[in-house]
Amino acid sequence: MGSGFDEKNFLACCGSTKFAREMAAASPFPTYERAVEAARDIWFNKVDVNGWLEAFAAHPPVGNPNSRTQKTATGEQWCHGEQSTALATATESSLQELVEWNNRYMQKFGFVFLICASGRSTPEILEELKKRYPNRPIVEFEIAAQEEMKIIELRLAKLFAAKAEVTSTISTQYYISQVTKAEDRVSIIGAHLTAASEVHGSGKASQNSARTRPPITTHVLDVSRGSPAAGIEVQLEMWKGSRPFPLFGELDSEGWILQGSSFTNSDGRSGQLMGIVESVDPGFYRISFNTGKYSPSGFFPYVSIVFEIKESQRLEHFHVPLLLSPFSFTTYRGS
Template identity: 65%
Template sequence: MEVRFEEKDFLACCGSARFAHEMASAGPFRSLTDAVSAARDIWFNMVDVNGWLEAFAAHPQIGESASSTHGKSQTSAQWSKGEQSTALATATGSILQELSEWNVQYRQKFGFIFLICASGRTSSEILAELKKRYQNRPIVEFQIAAEEQMKVTELRLAKLFSEKDRVASAGDQDLARVAKKSEEDRVSIISGHFTAGPKSPSNKVPQSTAQTRPPITTHVLDVSQGHPGAGIEVHLEKWRQDCPRPVFSGLDISSWDLLGSSTTDKDGRSGPLMKIVDAVDPGLYRISFNTGKYCPSGFFPFVSIVFEIRETQKLEHFHVPLLLSPFSFTTYRGS
């Protein structure tokens, strides 16, 4: 069954008129998964800088009532209120004042409001992230803000599909199954922002994985050129479990097991670097990029990013991007 939405529906998900138009043209969609895939392609490859800024401006300032965002749709305002509910519920007067002051500083430095997927975050967590990101260079922060906008868009697309499913499935068993599948897609794509639904009875064993992508992914952005880093070789490795936990000077190459390799595509995204699994094995992981081949005149012949996944995080998704220039690079934990 295909689901069609209007431009105004997608505009409530993301405040870019170009995004809403392209999404409406790309529809109808068979599932939330298809809609999210189209959304990411449109957002990162078709919407220009002005469209990104338009979407940023559609959000209320963090710590500000959504009702004060004049001229925006009621749906968008209501969703913003829900997304900031945890932050507002945990905010004290002093924290709200500090948030307001830092928001002003942030906007003066970068030219747009501080954007973060606030769902489930406390006001203290948001303030700490704001202070941390304020130190970024503008081009790096612009990319992070775009990633955060995409997280919000995915959340809202899930809500859009859920509402459509609830209406369409009334009294219809076939459509109810579609709604259930949409809910499963929603959880698998943005599990970091949603909790799973009711647990299955203990006497039933899941028949297949609910995940739709490997638990570790990456992409490369060439910030010196302002476009994706295409054609870069990428390796993903895991520290062998039978080896002692390494210290700073003990990252022996023989103790790493290669899990997979790929080359980034025209969008800077790597292909699958490992199998799709429900839970990733805890441990140390390393993603290495052949940056010297991509940029022979650069300072870095290759870049390796080592990170640790803990037992409590094994059900989460880890997106570890590389933001690269000839003489600097940075990374962050995405989702």
């Protein structure tokens, strides 16, 4: 499964012309993983400071995706999708506050506040911006470069997903493995950056919660098209019945209590289904997807996924995605 991508495709993933040229010269890539390996080497070892700044400048301020900074139509479309959760969770006052902090950040550091915004709400982004603002410029420059790498990895995944024909079990499992690994990399990088930012910003580790998103999240991939499934209604419920756990087949019991609902965005990710809390309550949860409305000719009118969070898992994150086709679906626990 070769990549078959050109310089313009890679420019949509990263606004550095040096990066796009080097990636095009190194292609084709047989797998997504090989493309990511090359991208990391090029971004961190071959692109110079001017190239980093060129890539940063290709991003609009978070909360204003209509700023025409992206160098390709595809990049602009992806940018809108990546900021859709932030815009969907914003209020007039929070957007104004975000604009003010973006301007303050630009004046101090000389480049746009960069964050992998996909799936993040406006309050989450504001919190991260305020936390990073006290950093020394050299520390923040490195963090921005790491955030750019996260965005590159996610956009490469979109590039491969758009190209792949996910029509068999083998290709579906291939895509699952790549998305899972991408999520793992983003999670690991994010954890390291949070720790580094806290140490450089305050001189000691923060005692506050490290969460920047709700403990339960999801996204939907339409594997018959190899692309995210937008506009699907999603509901999260928790079992609070008289029994300690729901019985097999007990789908419509009054013991299921709604925690939150949302719709998937253009990246297939839902908005917040619950609040950002440090410790999630253990118990049984159910995520339901209104798949019948999304695909009226499909076999499944809706899909419900029930899972258990144990006492020992209170501080963990649970990403429970749905991979859907008209006549089959599957899921897994992501990060």
